[in-house]
Amino acid sequence: MSYLEENLYTKIPLKFNSDGKFKILMVSDVHGRDNHNPRTAAAFRTVVEHAEPDLVLIGGDTIHNMTGKNDEELLEKIYEFIKDLTEVLEEKKIPWAHVFGNHDWNCGLTNAQQQPAYERFAHNISKRGPEEISGMANYVLPIKAHDSDEIIYNVWGLDSHDTLGVFAKDCNNSEISRLPNPMGLIGGSDTIRFDQMMWYWNSSVEMEKYCGKKIPGMMFFHIPLPEFRLAPANPVETELQGHVNEGVGCSGINSGLFAEILQRGDIKTVVCGHDHNIEFSSKVCGINLCFDGGLSFDGYCLSSIRGGRIIEIDEKDPWNINTYMVHYMDITDNPDKYFNT
Numbered sequence: 001m002s003y004l005e006e007n008l009y010t011k012i013p014l015k016f017n018s019d020g021k022f023k024i025l026m027v028s029d030v031h032g033r034d035n036h037n038p039r040t041a042a043a044f045r046t047v048v049e050h051a052e053p054d055l056v057l058i059g060g061d062t063i064h065n066m067t068g069k070n071d072e073e074l075l076e077k078i079y080e081f082i083k084d085l086t087e088v089l090e091e092k093k094i095p096w097a098h099v100f101g102n103h104d105w106n107c108g109l110t111n112a113q114q115q116p117a118y119e120r121f122a123h124n125i126s127k128r129g130p131e132e133i134s135g136m137a138n139y140v141l142p143i144k145a146h147d148s149d150e151i152i153y154n155v156w157g158l159d160s161h162d163t164l165g166v167f168a169k170d171c172n173n174s175e176i177s178r179l180p181n182p183m184g185l186i187g188g189s190d191t192i193r194f195d196q197m198m199w200y201w202n203s204s205v206e207m208e209k210y211c212g213k214k215i216p217g218m219m220f221f222h223i224p225l226p227e228f229r230l231a232p233a234n235p236v237e238t239e240l241q242g243h244v245n246e247g248v249g250c251s252g253i254n255s256g257l258f259a260e261i262l263q264r265g266d267i268k269t270v271v272c273g274h275d276h277n278i279e280f281s282s283k284v285c286g287i288n289l290c291f292d293g294g295l296s297f298d299g300y301c302l303s304s305i306r307g308g309r310i311i312e313i314d315e316k317d318p319w320n321i322n323t324y325m326v327h328y329m330d331i332t333d334n335p336d337k338y339f340n341t
Contacts, residue, residue, distance in 0.1 A: 003130070003199075003202070004203075004206045004207065006127070006130075006139075007139075007140045007203050007206070007207060008142060008207075008210075010125045010141050010142065011124075011125045012095045012123060012125050013144065014054070014055060014095060014125075014141060014142065014143040014144065015143065015145070015146055016143065016144070016145055016146040016152060016313075016315040017054065018146050020146060020314060020316055021312065021313070021314060021315070022143055022312075022315070023052070023053045023310060023311070023312050023313075024053060024055045024056075024310070024311040024312075024313070025048065025051045025053035025055070025056045025057070025308050025309070025310055025326070026056070026057040026058075026059055026220060026271050026292045026308055026309045026311065027044065027047065027057075027058060027059065027273075027292060027295045027307075027308035028058065028060050028061060028101065028222065028272075028273025028274070028294065028295065029059075029060070029061045029101070029273050029274070029276050029294035029295060029296055029299060030058075030061070030062055030296045030298075031061055031062075031063075031064040031103065031298045032062055032063045032064060032078070032081040032082075032085070032298075033063075033064045033066055034065065034066055034077075036081065036298055037296075037298050038084075039297040040085070040295060040296050040297045040298065041084050041085050041087070043295060043306060043332070044085055044088065044295060045088040046328060046331060046332050047295075047307055047308045047326050047328055047331070048088050048089065048094070049088065050326060051308065051310055051326050053094060053310070054094070054095075055095050055096065055097070055141075055143075055155070056094055056095070056096040057096070057097055057098070057099075057155070057157075057271075058086075058096060058097070058098040058099075059098075059099060059101070059220055059221070059222055059272065059273040059292060060098075060100050060101025060104065060160070060221070060222030060223075060273050060274070061101030061102065061103045061104060061273065061299075062081075062082065062085070062098060062100075062104060063078055063081065063103070063104045063106070063107050063114065064103045064104075064106055064107070064298070065106055065107060066078060066108075067107070067108075068108075071108075071109060071113065074109055075109060075113065075114070075116075075117055078114055078117050079117040079120060082117060082118065082121070083121075086121060086124075089123055090121060090122060090123055093123060094123060095123050095124075096124055096125070097124065097125050097126040097141060097155070097157060098118055098124070098126050098137065098157075099126075099137050099157045099158065099159060099160075099220060099221055099222060100135075100136060100137060100159055100222065101160075101222035101223075101274065102160070102161070102162045102189065102190065102222060102223060105162055110136075111137070111159070112136050115128055115136055126139065126157070129159075129199075133193070133195045133196050133198075133199050134159070134193035134195050134196055135158070135159025135160075135161060135192075135193065135196060136159050137159055138157065138158050138159055138196055138199060139156075140154050140155065140156045140203060140207075140217075141154065141155040141156075141157070142154055142215075143155065143313070145315060150211075151207070151211055151215050152215070152313075152315055153215065153216055153217055153218075153313055153318045154207070154215050154216070154217030154218075154266070155217060155218055155219075155220070156217055156218070156219040156220070157219075157220055157221065158200070158219065158220075158221040159192070159196070159221065160190060160191060160192055160221040160222045160223035160272075161190035161191070161192070161223070162190055189223045189249050189250060189251045189252070191223065191225075191251035191253060191254075191255040191257075192221065192255045192257050193255070194255070194256075197255065197256065197257055197260050200219075200260070200264075201260060201264060204264055204266055208266075214265060214266045216267075216318045216319045217266055217267055217268070217269075218267065218268070218269035218270065218271065218288075218321070219261070219267050219269070219270045219271075220270070220271045220272070221270075221272060222272060223249065223250065223251060223274050224248055224249065224250045224272040224275065224289075224291070225250055225251075225255070225257060225270070225272075225289075226250045226251065226258075227258040227284055227289065228250060228272065228282075228289050228291075229248045230282075230284050230289075231284060231289055232248065232280070238282040238283055238284055238289075239281075239282060239283050240280055240281070240282045241281050241282070242278075242279045242280030242291070243277075243278065243279055243280065243304065243305060244278050245277035245278060245302060246275055246276075246277045246278060247275075248275060248278065249274050249275050258284075258287070261287060262285055262287070267287070268287060268288060268319060268320075269288040269290065269311065269321055269323070270287060270288070270289055270290070271290045271291070271292055271309055271311070271323075272290070272292070273291070273292055273293075273294070275291060276293065276294030276296070276299055276300055276301045276302075276305065277293075277300065277301070277305050278291045278293065278305075279291050279292060279293035279305050279309070279325050281309075281323050288321065288323060290309055290323055291309070292325075293306060293307055293308070293309070293325065294306065295307065303328075303329050304327065304329060305327070306327065306329065307325055307326050307327040307328045307329075308325070308326055309323060309324070309325055309326075310323060310325070311323050
């Protein structure tokens, strides 16, 4: 199967509704672990049932610390956690997809070893992605017109890797982390590789040739780009909306992906997780840069932030999306909804 054939395929076809609308919900940072707090899955169900999305994106750090007697037992525990979390999606037959975060590997299994656990689910439409490029789960999900096979919108998922990754090995990231004023997160968040960026560019160009036009879309991955820092530093100019309760945890090295997105011209929205206590939308150089906040009851998540981000797309005007947050504390009847962890 060629890149183009792979990019045009999804296990479950995604189509706009008969009214020409399509709604995406993105959540991240559920941080599954041994003896995990059951309120995380309950909060996820509440947000999903309230939002009634057509597609759910899970934006990384699904797993954090889990243990097992061997790899087989551990993989089964990971599967059981994902099953508990996504039960509402499987019940309601809502397609869903995932990318990996910087903590998924903490359990002792690589992302490649964990990928089959996701693919076991009937409504998971993630793809492993090309084996010859860096990372796991690099893919595009086309959304087609309600009454034809015309591609209207694309959802691109990329692997933003782990905490140090290639920079600990090839770029001596420890030196960057020791700088008194580093560009990114002290301690070394990773970033997207050049071969992934080439794959996105080439795939986008191939799809434009196939469709006869550029297809607008969004991109989601876990660790934010350095350009996300421009929004809280310039809140008026970037039309910042939402909450910024910690520093933006980007990489100490700029991958150049934002410049590539600007030049290519088809991605108009980028949504990330990683920073649990940030949920904002902004506009930088005409690109919507957004966080979705954290959902976990086992991580450092403020009750005022916990929830998920909605992206609404209109088939008649797919270049301009509507995005906003759904906060769990605003839609639950749970008496301990203000509990912070």
